[in-house]
Amino acid sequence: PYQKIPFQLSLHIEEKKGNFLKHKKYLHKQKSDPRPKFAENLLEHCQKIGTILVYNRSFEMSIIKSLAKTFPDIKNDLLALNDRMVDLLEPFRSRYLYRSEQMSSASIKKVLPAFTNKSYKNLAIQDGLSASIKYEDFFNKRMTGSELEAYWEAVDKYCELDTMGMVDLLKSIRALSI
Numbered sequence: 001p002y003q004k005i006p007f008q009l010s011l012h013i014e015e016k017k018g019n020f021l022k023h024k025k026y027l028h029k030q031k032s033d034p035r036p037k038f039a040e041n042l043l044e045h046c047q048k049i050g051t052i053l054v055y056n057r058s059f060e061m062s063i064i065k066s067l068a069k070t071f072p073d074i075k076n077d078l079l080a081l082n083d084r085m086v087d088l089l090e091p092f093r094s095r096y097l098y099r100s101e102q103m104s105s106a107s108i109k110k111v112l113p114a115f116t117n118k119s120y121k122n123l124a125i126q127d128g129l130s131a132s133i134k135y136e137d138f139f140n141k142r143m144t145g146s147e148l149e150a151y152w153e154a155v156d157k158y159c160e161l162d163t164m165g166m167v168d169l170l171k172s173i174r175a176l177s178i
Contacts, residue, residue, distance in 0.1 A: 006063050007034035007135055010159040011045050012167050021167060027156060031139055039067050043077050050084065055108050055166055057087035088166050091173065108165060116168040120161060124154035131155045 013022040026041035028034030046052060054060040061082045068075040091097045093106040101114035109127065113119040120126040125134065134151050137143040143151060 004063060004066065005034060006038045006067070008131075008155060008159050009038060009042055009045075010156075010163040012163045013045070014167070015050075023160070023164075025156070025160065027152065027159075029152065031141075035067060035070060039071055039074060039078065042067075042081070043074065046081055046084075048077075048080070051086050052081060052084045053088055053166055053170065054085050055088045055162070057085050057089070060085060088169055097173065097176070108162065108169075112161075112165045112169065115172040116165065118161065118165055118168060120158070123158050123161065124150070125158040127158075131158055 007028040009024075009026045011024045013024060015022075024041075024045040026038060026045075028037055064078050064082050068078040071078070089106060089108075092102070092111045097115070099114040102110045105111075109120050113121075125131050134143065134155070138148055138151065
């Protein structure tokens with residue numbers, strides 16, 4: 001009952017430093033196991049080259065390992081993603097980069113507004129737990145119609161801010177190191 005089941009992804013892909021970003025996303029809107037389509041989309045969009053920038057590598061790796069265990073036919077391709085991950089959380093957790101606005105937190109919810117002009121405070125969904133609980137409501141038919149459409153839009157905006165926020169944090173780090 002406590003297994004993490006990935007149902008959504010958002011990727012901002014920078015093929016070369018400074019190039020235009022491609023936004024790729026997937027949100028499972030069917031009442032079926034989201035993991036096969038999630039894994040398929042993840043592998044398709046991440047391909048087999050390049051760095052994968054994440055915020056909280058240990059969490060992301062645990063999701064990938066769980067998928068690899070569930071889908072042994074694509075296990076090697078999934079686990080190869082973990083080898084390419086770089087954790088954007090690390091400079092903030094280690095306090096190599098710190099601003100008082102973070103209030104002693106390395107959470108992206110605190111770091112993002114401290115280093116950029118972006119924040120989660122005006123979003124209908126402001127954290128992953130809320131997104132997951134609402135997804136369970138959809139899955140168990142406790143949310144339909146306009147409420148469900150509002151949820152799809154809200155969770156999409158939340159997830160996109162997570163990944164675009166990492167891009168903006170990377171830009172901030174790059175600007176500091178020049």
